Amino acid sequence: MTSVSRTDAEQSVLRRLIAELENLPDAAEDLASALNDLGDVLAAQGRCDEEVLALYRRALQLFIAAGGEDQPDTANVLNNLAWVHYDRGEYRDAEQLSAEALAIMDAxxxxxxxxxxxxxxxxxACRRIQRGALSLYAGARRAQGDYAAAEAPLLRALAVVEEHFGEDSEDMARSLNDLGMLYKYWGRFADAEPLYRRAQAILAALYGENAPELAGIFYNLGGLQHALGDYATAETxxxxxLALQERIHTEGHPQLAVIHGTLAAILDGLGRYEEAEDLYxxxxxxxxxxxxxxHPEVALNLSNLAAIAEARGCLAEAEALYLHALRIRERCLGPVHPQVATCLxxxxxxxxxxxxxxxxxxxFRRALDILERSAGADHPHTQICRAHWERASGKNPA
Structure with missing residues (x-):
């Protein structure tokens, strides 16, 4: 894996540089940059542990001490911290940090x-920091189930990119993908697909039809087809x-785990339970x-394993797994999150x-109340849950 070897080499170089800069006077900004860069390298390897947080936090302190709070370097590190907290499932922290970064760049x-x-x-560079803050803020709001609040910052990011980087830029592809993801979660599938397709066309023109840069788009297109019930296309x-991600990541990288979970859900939909369970x-x-x-990803896979157990007739096991997932989601996401409604x-x-x-x-009534407030009455999940509640309550026994 060339990319992994390269990041390992970069890590070694940066650690040596940091050790040298620690002993030099008047090197605070260079040290801050090296600490931030090392955090970036570790994050690219899939790490979101305390060392990564400590590197970014120290870089932030040094940048503020050297140049003040209202500078792009400060906003950039705030974005990096926001991403780590997002990865850890700490969405409120991610929201706050990205909002601070955005305020700096807007000023x-x-x-x-x-x-x-x-x-x-x-x-x-400054506009990319601003776009990143908008994207991270929107992602944190979306992850908390507030889809409506996530739309405006993503539309704003799209306008910034269109004005300053052009309609055929990688920045445009990123913003289109971000907005497509929101619409997919929001149940606006017809709005999501053209955004993904446009992002795909941009990246294919820039890097080739099957370049690693398209891995995220392929994944999202699969997730969309899964949501639409076209499991065969979703699997493709x-x-x-997954094939592209395996070219750039070693076994155990978190991105591979995410794809394994999604592929398992697709195979579950196709009735291939043994393959699905292994991947889950x-x-x-x-x-x-x-x-x-x-962590929300742990709850997701427990819930999916519960569905497998239910399909196999192992009902007591299914109940225990659903309840376990519910408790994790209530603690991590709060009692009125859409994923809590899914468990209910x-x-x-x-x-x-x-x-x-x-x-x-x-x-069903509790789930429906959550979904009507968070996702809206027209979301497919809300409509399904309403039908379940109506049957259970006798309002629509058919």
Whole structure:
């Protein structure tokens, strides 16, 4: 794996540089840059542990001490910290940090003389920091189930990119992909697909039809087809993404675990339960090793394993797994998150099969209340849950 070897070499070089800079006077900004760069290298390897946080936090302190809080370097490190917290499932921290970064960049661009005084490369770097803050803030809001609040910053990021980087830039592809992801989660599937397709065309024109840069787009196209119920097409896209990711990441990288979990869900939909369960368990082991047991990705894979157990008729096991996933989601995401509603809906569907049919209506009602507030009345999940509740309550027994 060339890319992994390169990042290992970069890590060694940066650690030596940091050790040298620690002993030099007046080297605070260079030290801050090296600390931030090392954090970037470790994050690229899939790490989001305390060392990565400590590197970014120290870089942030040094940048602030050397140049103040209201500078691009500070905003850039805040974005990096936001991403690590997002990866850890700490979405409120990610939201706060990205909002701080965005405030810095907005204040900077509010200066009338900025464009005249700054060189074009510096301006482009600043706009990318601004775009990154908008994307991270929106991602954190989306991950907390607030889809409506995530749309405006993504539309704003798209406008920034269109004005300053052009319609055929990689920056445009990133922003289109971000907006497509939001619409997919929001249930706006018809809006998501053309955004993904446009991003795919841009990246293919820049890097080739099957370049590693397209792995994320392929993955998202697979996720969209999975949501639409076209499991065969979803599998094709997901396997294309996995093949590209395996070219750039070694076994155990968290990105591979995410794809394994999604591919498992697709295989589950195709009735290939043994393959699905194996992938779910691989993904679960990877997420637990990286995050511990309290993380949204752990809950997702437990819930999916519960569905496999239910399909096989192992109903007591399914209930235990659904309840375990529910408890993790309530602790990590709060009691009114859409993913909590998913667990409640699944438990409502299971209840009559395990002699707890009287509990089904209450489970569906709680899930429906959550989904109507967070996802909206027209979201496909809301409509499905409403139908379940109506049947359980006798309002629509058909």
């Amino acid at each position: 900077l661009f509010a200066q009338d003389d900025l464009a005249a005084e700054a060189n074009p490369d510096s301006l482009d 896209w997901c396997r294309r993404s 368990r691989r993904a679960l082991a990877s997420h637990v090793a990286r995050h511990g047991t309290e 809906n699944n438990l409502g569907m299971l209840a009559p099969l395990i002699g707890k049919g009287a509990e089904a209506e209450g489970l």
